[in-house]
Amino acid sequence: MSPRKRSARQSLADSAPVFAALGDPTRLGLVARLCASGPMSIARLTEGGSVTRQAVTKHLYVLADAGLVRGTRVGRDHLWEIEPARLDDARRWLDHIAGQWDDALGRLKESLER
Amino acid sequence: MKRSDTDRIGRQVLIRAPRSRVWRALTDPAEFGAWFGVNVDGTFAPGARVRGRITHKGYEHLTWDITIDRMEPERLFSWRWHPYAVEPGVDYSPEPPTLVVFELEEVPGGTRLTVVESGFDDVPLARRAQAYRMNSEGWTIQAGAIERYVAAKA
Numbered sequence: 001m002s003p004r005k006r007s008a009r010q011s012l013a014d015s016a017p018v019f020a021a022l023g024d025p026t027r028l029g030l031v032a033r034l035c036a037s038g039p040m041s042i043a044r045l046t047e048g049g050s051v052t053r054q055a056v057t058k059h060l061y062v063l064a065d066a067g068l069v070r071g072t073r074v075g076r077d078h079l080w081e082i083e084p085a086r087l088d089d090a091r092r093w094l095d096h097i098a099g100q101w102d103d104a105l106g107r108l109k110e111s112l113e114r
Numbered sequence: 115m116k117r118s119d120t121d122r123i124g125r126q127v128l129i130r131a132p133r134s135r136v137w138r139a140l141t142d143p144a145e146f147g148a149w150f151g152v153n154v155d156g157t158f159a160p161g162a163r164v165r166g167r168i169t170h171k172g173y174e175h176l177t178w179d180i181t182i183d184r185m186e187p188e189r190l191f192s193w194r195w196h197p198y199a200v201e202p203g204v205d206y207s208p209e210p211p212t213l214v215v216f217e218l219e220e221v222p223g224g225t226r227l228t229v230v231e232s233g234f235d236d237v238p239l240a241r242r243a244q245a246y247r248m249n250s251e252g253w254t255i256q257a258g259a260i261e262r263y264v265a266a267k268a
Binding site for chain 1: 120123125127129130131135136139148149150151197198227229231234238
């Protein structure tokens with residue numbers, strides 16, 4: 001097994017809790033809203049939705065446990081935001097796509113130099 | 115607008131073959147399909163929307179769908195598509211596509227081929243995280259295909 005393959009497997013294993021946390025439509029929706037709008041209070045995150053404040057709070061703590069979001073106390077409320085470290089996932093996704101380009105270009109090179 | 119450093123992927127490969135030969139491997143649908151892993155339906159022309167069937171094992175149910183941007187013979191070939199659009203039943207068309215640009219340059223000993231894919235910043239972050247899980251599986255399958263190919267040639 002190549003080192004690259006092993007590290008890809010390892011990073012996949014490390015990411016399992018992240019995907020477990022994201023594997024719920026409500027939580028995925030919360031992450032998407034925080035990504036799009038920046039830090040938000042629970043009151044704002046609950047606005048206009050069908051999910052109760054208690055349920056949103058519970059989901060936010062699940063996301064926080066997975067390291068995806070973090071809550072900061074502001075006065076009597078919490079402000080929730082995306083945990084920047086997890087934005088690394090975007091980079092890792094890019095690395096994987098780059099890996100696929102490497103493979104495809106490798107096949108092209110092989111076929112032309114045969 | 116300023117693009118972040120996760121907006122683009124760049125790759126370069128030196129191919130020991132003339133530029134005209136590399137150009138044909140990029141733009142002849144049958145030749146392209148053989149190394150890219152797709153059964154191309156149609157021909158490549160600027161502005162054309164071209165579709166095909168992915169031939170990678172486990173991904174045969176997927177449609178490959180690109181819109182050709184530019185074709186400058188033996189120099190530049192580009193298209194737009196939705197990267198890693200692998201979830202069945204998901205309509206990716208509302209998402210901004212990425213741009214894939216191949217550039218060919220004659221160098222001593224052959225042809226330098228540069229591929230740049232850009233526009234990832236516009237892909238929704240939640241989808242990037244979700245796609246990562248599937249992408250890892252796809253990557254493992256593709257790595258296996260390469261190993262078999264190389265072993266068969268040895």
